[in-house]
Amino acid sequence: MPLDAAQITSLAASPSLGAVTYQAASLLRQLARINDQEYLSEACQIKEAFECIAEHVLDQLWEMHAPDQLFEALDDSDFSRTQALGRIIHQLHSFLRYLWASSPRQSPPGIQSALKLLTKLHFPCPNGDPICLVRPQWKYNLTYVPMTAILRSNVLLPSVLDPNGTLGPSDPDSMLLELWRRHLTDASEDERKKLGAAPPPHVAILSFAGLDTDDTLSYPLLAHELGHFIDLSPLPPLSSSPNVNNAALIPEEEVRKVLEQYRGPNVPARDVTASHKATVDRVFVALREIMADLLATRMMGFGYFAAHSEFLKILAAWPQPTLTPSGYPGIKYRLGLVLEHLLDPDGCDFRSFLKQHAAASEPVVRTIVEGLDLYLSSWEKRVAPVATPSVASTSPLGDALNQLAVAAVDKAHGEIVKLAKGGPSGTLL
Amino acid sequence: MSQTVSVGVVGPSHWAYMASVMAAKLQQMVDARRTIAGQIPVGVYRDAREFYKLVLEAAGDRTPANPPASINAYALAADAVRAVSADASRADVAATLGRQQALLDDLEQPRALSEEELRTLSSLHVFFLWLKREGESDAYERGVGYEVPVGFRTR
Numbered sequence: 001m002p003l004d005a006a007q008i009t010s011l012a013a014s015p016s017l018g019a020v021t022y023q024a025a026s027l028l029r030q031l032a033r034i035n036d037q038e039y040l041s042e043a044c045q046i047k048e049a050f051e052c053i054a055e056h057v058l059d060q061l062w063e064m065h066a067p068d069q070l071f072e073a074l075d076d077s078d079f080s081r082t083q084a085l086g087r088i089i090h091q092l093h094s095f096l097r098y099l100w101a102s103s104p105r106q107s108p109p110g111i112q113s114a115l116k117l118l119t120k121l122h123f124p125c126p127n128g129d130p131i132c133l134v135r136p137q138w139k140y141n142l143t144y145v146p147m148t149a150i151l152r153s154n155v156l157l158p159s160v161l162d163p164n165g166t167l168g169p170s171d172p173d174s175m176l177l178e179l180w181r182r183h184l185t186d187a188s189e190d191e192r193k194k195l196g197a198a199p200p201p202h203v204a205i206l207s208f209a210g211l212d213t214d215d216t217l218s219y220p221l222l223a224h225e226l227g228h229f230i231d232l233s234p235l236p237p238l239s240s241s242p243n244v245n246n247a248a249l250i251p252e253e254e255v256r257k258v259l260e261q262y263r264g265p266n267v268p269a270r271d272v273t274a275s276h277k278a279t280v281d282r283v284f285v286a287l288r289e290i291m292a293d294l295l296a297t298r299m300m301g302f303g304y305f306a307a308h309s310e311f312l313k314i315l316a317a318w319p320q321p322t323l324t325p326s327g328y329p330g331i332k333y334r335l336g337l338v339l340e341h342l343l344d345p346d347g348c349d350f351r352s353f354l355k356q357h358a359a360a361s362e363p364v365v366r367t368i369v370e371g372l373d374l375y376l377s378s379w380e381k382r383v384a385p386v387a388t389p390s391v392a393s394t395s396p397l398g399d400a401l402n403q404l405a406v407a408a409v410d411k412a413h414g415e416i417v418k419l420a421k422g423g424p425s426g427t428l429l
Numbered sequence: 430m431s432q433t434v435s436v437g438v439v440g441p442s443h444w445a446y447m448a449s450v451m452a453a454k455l456q457q458m459v460d461a462r463r464t465i466a467g468q469i470p471v472g473v474y475r476d477a478r479e480f481y482k483l484v485l486e487a488a489g490d491r492t493p494a495n496p497p498a499s500i501n502a503y504a505l506a507a508d509a510v511r512a513v514s515a516d517a518s519r520a521d522v523a524a525t526l527g528r529q530q531a532l533l534d535d536l537e538q539p540r541a542l543s544e545e546e547l548r549t550l551s552s553l554h555v556f557f558l559w560l561k562r563e564g565e566s567d568a569y570e571r572g573v574g575y576e577v578p579v580g581f582r583t584r
Contacts, residue, residue, distance in 0.1 A: 076449060076453050077449065077450050077453060079449075080445065080446045080449035080450070080561075081446055083445070083446070083565075083568070084445065084446035087442070087568060090572075141430060142430050143430075146436060149436040149437070153436065153437055153439055153443070154439065154443065157443070157446070157447075157476065158472035158473075158475050158476055159446055159447040159450070159470070159472045159473040159475070159476035159477075160446050160447075160472075161472070162472045163450070163470035163471070163472040163473050164470050164471060164472065165470070165471035165472055165475075170471065170472050170475050221430070224430060232436060236494055236495060237436065240494075240495055240496065240497075242492070242494075245492045245493070245494075245496055246492050248496075249492050249496055251490075252519055268515075268516075269507075269511065269516065269517060269518055269519065269522075270507070270508065270511050270515070272519075273503070273504050273507045273508075273519075274504060276500065276504075277500050277501060277503075277504040280496055280497060280500050281435065281438075281497055281500075281501075284435065284496060284497045285435070288435075289430075311430075328430075
C-alpha cells in the first residue's frame with residue numbers, strides 16, 4: 001500500500017526507530033560471541049554488564065515501537081529518546097574493542113596475570129573485587145579507561161534508560177543492579193553462581209603500547225594505569241578528596257585578574273568562565289597524573305622509574321613547561337617528582353635499600369649497587385630545576401594562566417603525596 | 430600514560446534528552462500558567478535536578494566535591510544564561526541559576542504561578558531549549574569526530 005503524503009513527510013523527518021532497534025539487536029549478537037572458551041573470565045564478566053544494559057535498551061526500543069504506526073511522526077520526546085538510546089548503543093559497541101583486544105591471542109596472559117596479582121595486592125576493595133582487563137593498543141602509549149565511571153556518567157542515564165522510574169531507585173548503580181538481576185532471571189543456577197548477585201563494582205581497562213607487547217621491561221608502566229584505577233576507586237577519588245580540592249581550587253576571580261592584566265579591563269564574563277574552566281581542568285589532569293605516578297612508584301619502585309624515564313625519553317626532548325596545555329606534567333617535572341619519591345627517606349627510600357647491599361660479599365652485587373647509585377645521581381642532576389627557560393614564549397597570557405595552574409598543583413602536591421603514602425584510612429600501599 | 434576522560438565531566442550531549450523533555454514539559458506549564466504534579470517523568474526530573482545541583486556547587490564560593498565536573502557544568506549553564514543576557518556577571522549568573530533551581534525543586538507542587546514565577550519558569554524553559562540545542566550539536570560533533578592529523582599544530 002503506498003504511503004500518503006503525511007507518512008512520507010514523517011519518514012523524512014524522524015530518526016529511524018527501526019534502525020536503532022536493529023543496531024541494539026546487532027550489538028547483543030556481537031556481545032554473545034564473547035565466550036569463556038576464547039576470552040578471559042574478566043572479559044566475560046564485563047560483557048555481561050554491557051549485555052544487561054543493551055537488553056534493556058532493546059526492550060525500551062520495542063516498547064516505543066508501534067506496528068500500526070510505523071510511518072507516524074515520532075513526538076518530540078520519542079524523537080530525542082531514540083537518538084539518546086542510539087548513543088548508548090553506539091558507546092557500548094565502541095567498548096567491544098576492549099574486550100576483543102584482551103583475547104590471549106593479542107594480549108599475553110602473563111601480563112594479565114601480573115596485573116591481576118598487582119591489583120589484588122594493592123587495590124582497596126571495600127565494595128567488592130575489582131576487575132581490570134589488559135589489552136594492547138595501536139597508539140604508542142598506555143591508557144587507563146575508567147569503565148565503571150564511564151558507565152555511571154555516560155551510559156546509565158536515568159532520564160534516558162528509565163524516564164518513568166520503573167527500575168526502582170534511579171541512581172546509576174541501583175539501575176545497573178536491577179538490570180543485572182533481570183538479566184540473570186533466566187540464567188541457570190551454575191551461571192548465576194559464576195556471575196554473582198551483583199555486577200562487578202570496579203571495572204577498568206588498562207592498555208599498553210602494542211609495539212612493546214614482548215618488552216617485559218616496559219610492563220612496570222602499567223602500574224601507572226593501575227594507579228589511576230586505585231585513585232578513582234573511592235568516591236570522591238583520592239586526587240579529588242576535600243583537602244586536595246581546597247588546596248588546588250583556583251577562584252574565578254584570580255583568572256579574571258590575570259586576563260585583565262594582559263587584555264585590559266572589561267574582559268567578557270564568558271571568556272573569564274571559559275579560561276577558568278580550562279585552568280581548573282589543567283590542574284586536576286596534572287594532579288591525577290601525579291597521583292598515578294606516585295602510586296606506581298610505590299608499587300614498582302626503581303622498576304617504574306627506569307621504565308618511565310626510558311618511555312618518555314623516546315617520546316620527546318624536554319622543552320615542555322611544568323604543565324602542558326592539556327595539564328599533563330612536563331617530562332622533566334614528572335620524572336623529578338617520581339625520582340624525589342623514590343629517594344625520599346619517608347617515601348620509597350631506595351638509597352637505604354641500596355646501602356644495605358653496598359657491602360655485600362659478592363663483587364657482582366657491589367658493582368650493581370655502585371652502578372645504580374651513579375645512575376640515580378646522574379638523574380638527580382638531569383631533573384634538577386633550571387632557573388630560566390631557554391626559549392622565549394609566544395603567549396605571555398597563556399604562560400601566566402599556566403603559572404596559576406602550576407601554583408595550584410604545587411599547593412596540592414603535599415596532600416597528594418600524603419594520600420599516596422597512606423590514603424585517608426592508612427590502608428593504601 | 431593517559432586517562433581517556435575526567436570522571437563526571439560530560440559534554441552537553443549528555444543532557445540532550447533530559448533537556449528536550451524538560452523544555453517540552455515546561456512549555457506546557459508556561460501555557461497553563463501553573464505547575465502540574467506528575468507532568469515530568471521521574472527519571473528526567475531527577476537528571477534535571479542533578480544537573481542544577483552540580484552547576485550550583487560551582488556557582489558559589491565553596492569548593493565543589495568534584496571541581497572539574499561542577500565547573501564544567503557551571504560553564505555550560507553560565508553560557509545558557511549569557512545567551513539571554515550577554516553581560517551577566519558571575520553573581521548575576523549565580524542569582525539566576527539559584528532562582529531557577531528553587532522553582533525547579535518546587536515543580537511537583539501543583540499551584541498557580543505569580544508573574545515573577547512565570548518569568549522564572551519562562552527563563553527555565555529557554556534554558557533547557559538552549560541546552561537541548563547545544564546537546565544535539567555536541568552529539569553531532571562527537572559522532573562525526575574530526576580527528577586532528579598527526580603533526581598538525583592545534584594551538
